[in-house]
Amino acid sequence: MQQSTSIIVIDDDPLIRLVVSGSLRAAGLNIIEAASGEEGLRLFDETGADAVLLDVTMPSGIDGFTTCAELRKRAQGEHLPILMMTGLDDMESINRAYEIGATDFIHKPLNLPLLGHRVRYLLKTSSTTQQLLQSKQRLHQMAYFDSLTELPNRAFFLEYLQKMVAQAQRKKTKLSVLFLDLDGFKRINDTLGHQIGDQVLQIAAERLNNSIRGSDAFAHFGVKQNDISLARLGGDEFTVLLSEIERDEDAAIVAERIRKNLAQPIILGEHELVTTTSIGIAVYPDDGEVAENLLKHADLAMYYAKRAGGDTHRYFSVQMTEAALRRLNLENHLRRAIERDELELHYQPQLDTHTRTFSGLEALLRWKNNELGSVSPAEFIPLAEETGLIISIGEWVLRRACEQVQVWLDRGIPLTRIAVNVSAVQFLHRGFPGLVRKILNETGLRPEILELELTESALISDVEYVMDVLTELKQIGVQLAIDDFGTGYSSLSRLKNFPIDRLKVDQMFVRNLELNPNDGAITSAIIAMAGNMNMKVTAEGVESKFQMDFLRNIFCDEVQGYLLCKPLPAKQLEEFLNSQS
Ligand SMILES: Nc1nc2c(ncn2[C@@H]2O[C@@H]3COP(=O)(O)O[C@H]4[C@@H](O)[C@H](n5cnc6c(=O)[nH]c(N)nc65)O[C@@H]4COP(=O)(O)O[C@H]3[C@H]2O)c(=O)[nH]1
Structure with a gap:
């Protein structure tokens, strides 16, 4: 036992103090003497102690029981070994001592030679108990808290939600679950690395905490309110529980406060990041009567907020479940579409307005499933993007299109270009340029024949990374086009830094040419500016002669649309091209 181990001996009898202290000092312990309960408490507060020896009867002040109870109330005294000194046959005192929190007792007259051993034994068992307690606390922390953000985790949240649902049922009140997911977090992680990703999550957790501070949603749980009013379920998913709301709309007020707080830019070193948040809301009892369903429905509502473009909130509705079932069904079938040979490419010709010949084709994916x-690609492409299936599907499209065009070129059909749609997810996936190079090698197609149609959204993330990929693609020798131009975020001045060969004006402008003179003006301006930047322009969705003439008059390089030809399967497209020559 180390000399620094200190024991407070509290007894009003100076003689007992003397002999007890002497015996314990001889056992190598450091002794502090106190002549009353009050003095003992004061000394404990001032110096702390590893154990206390305490006389039961001290007539002049507070007695041993009160002193023991007072010691136990102190944070430091909760697990303090307290040895009480009682009369030999005083069963009542012994029982009371245990009830009040004494660890053990010794009776008078004291057996002094044994006293040192007794106290050392007590200290030893107490330190083992402390260690057990600490490991229990650590286990609890690991099982119920997330180590990165120190927020409660999914297990904690679900248990708590169950309790709160039971309470809401008893009290006939409403509660609400908010399910949060950071928009574009995966991209931050993928492009800037996990360390930055982790920092973003920590900052988000802190902002969340600040957003809900002051709410009393968790007051009754006996754990500090700010620690548990929200949880991190995993990844970039967080939840907030509002355990009592009056009206459904209250949840949206909280959701909006959170959304705005989280949308503030995050500065990390030289990076300025904006992570917006999608929030789904489910309300008890209407949206689910058990915790798991409420959480599931809030998650589903979040998914709809995300599909609406993110940075917003959505309430759960029953229709969402129906749509989710369809989505699940679609996803299951889509996973096996390639192996079941259900995918096919159709090709739509593009007309060169200067030479009046069909110069290029766009490959458009079709999916036909027995059930x-x-x-429509408008339905399954976004699903493929969300599930990551677009990586294998996109590879299939690229290979199939290159193979087919090479076959046509070998047959002497004079094609100068095949345009293939590339989703943002596919473009930003590591190794995309390598894949393009590999497919060109495998199929033997000359690189300049292949044009990759990128979306504006692919270009707005990490500018440096995007530039590297574009440069590598240009080194391979393929053509690069921006699809659906005019509707997205890019301005032409931003695009001028990228090595882009062609803009495809969005169908929306072409559709309104007859009705809205503004759209005509915008289209003319795009064509003029693109010309200045050495980019060609293709107009999509041309359906009428008026649109065709208008576009030709403003020197649009190429047009594509039902007026000329619908997208056709390979065989029919070949017949169409042959009929034109
Ligand atoms: N109303 C009208 N529509 C016309 C006309 N001419 C062509 N279209 C349609 O307009 C869409 C043009 O393709 P997009 O803008 O790239 O839009 C495509 C593209 O974003 C995506 N997509 C299609 N195939 C693929 C693919 O292989 N990979 C990827 N990532 N996306 C694809 O799905 C979208 C929809 O494809 P589709 O349904 O084939 O729809 C095609 C095409 O069939 C017209 O005169 N009037």
Whole structure:
């Protein structure tokens, strides 16, 4: 036992103090003497102690029981070994001593030679108990808290939510679960690395905490309110529980406060990041009567907020479940579409307005499934992007299109270009340029024949990374086009830094040419500016002669649309091209 181990001996009898202290000092312990309960408490507060020896009867002040109870109330005294000194047959005192929190007792007259051993034994068992307690606390922390943000985790949240649902049921009140997901977090992680990703999550957790501070949602749980009013479920998913709301709308007020706080830019070194948040809301009892369903429905509502473009909130509705079932069904079938040979490419010709010949083709994906019938790419491409299936599907499209065009070129059909749509997810996936190079090698197609149609959204993330990929693609020798131009975020001045060969004006402008003179003006301006930047322009969705003439008059390089030809399967497209020559 170390000399620094200190024991407070509290007894009003100076003789007992003397002999007890002497015996304990001889056992190597450091002794502090106190002549009353009050003095003992004061000394404990001032110096602390590893154990206390305490006389039961001290007539002049507070007695041993009160002193023991007072010691136990102190944070430091909760697990303090307290040895009480009682009369030999005083069963009542012994029982009371245990009830009040004494660790053990010794009776008078004291057996002094044994006293040192007794106290050392007590200290030893107490330190083992302390260690057990600490490991229990650590285990609890690990099981119920997330180590990165120190927020409660999914297990904690679900248990707590169950309790709160039971309470809401008893009290006939409403509660609300908010399910949060950071928009574009995966991209931050992928492009800037996990360390930055982790920092973003920590900052988000802190902002969340600040957003809900002051709410009393967790007051009754016996854990500090700010620690548990929200949880991190994993990844970039967080939840907030509002355990009592009056009206459904109250949840949206909280959601909006959170959304705005989280949308503030985050500065990390030289990076300025904006992470917006999508929030789904489910309200008890309407949206679910058990915790798991409420959480599931809030998650589903979050997914709809995300699909609406993110940075917003959505309330759960029953229709969402139906749509989710369809989505799940679609996803299951889509996973096996390639191996079941359900995918096919159609090709739509593009007309060169200067030479009046069909110069290029756009490959458009079609999916026909026995159970689902034909599914529109507008429906399954976003699903493929969300599930990551677009990586294998996109590779299939690229290979199939290159193979087919090479076959046509070998047959002497004079094609100068095949345009293939590339999703943002696919473009930003590591190794995309390598894949393009590999497919060109495998199929033997000359690189300049292949044009990759990128979306504006692919270009707005990490500018440096995007520039590297574009440069590598240009080194391979392929052409680069921006699809659906005019509707997205890019301005032409931003695009001028990128090595882009062509803009495809969005169908929306072409559709309104007859009705809205503004759209005509915008289209003319895009064509003029693109010309200045050495980019060609293709107009999509041309359906009428008026649109065609208008576009030709403003020197649009190429047009594509139902007026000329619908997207056709390979065989029919070949017949169409042959009929034109
Ligand atoms: N109203 C009208 N529509 C016309 C006309 N001419 C062509 N279209 C349609 O307009 C869409 C043009 O393709 P997009 O803007 O790239 O838009 C495409 C593209 O974003 C995506 N997509 C299609 N195939 C692929 C693919 O292989 N990979 C990826 N990542 N996306 C694809 O799905 C979208 C929709 O494809 P589709 O349904 O094939 O729809 C095609 C095409 O069939 C017209 O005169 N009038």
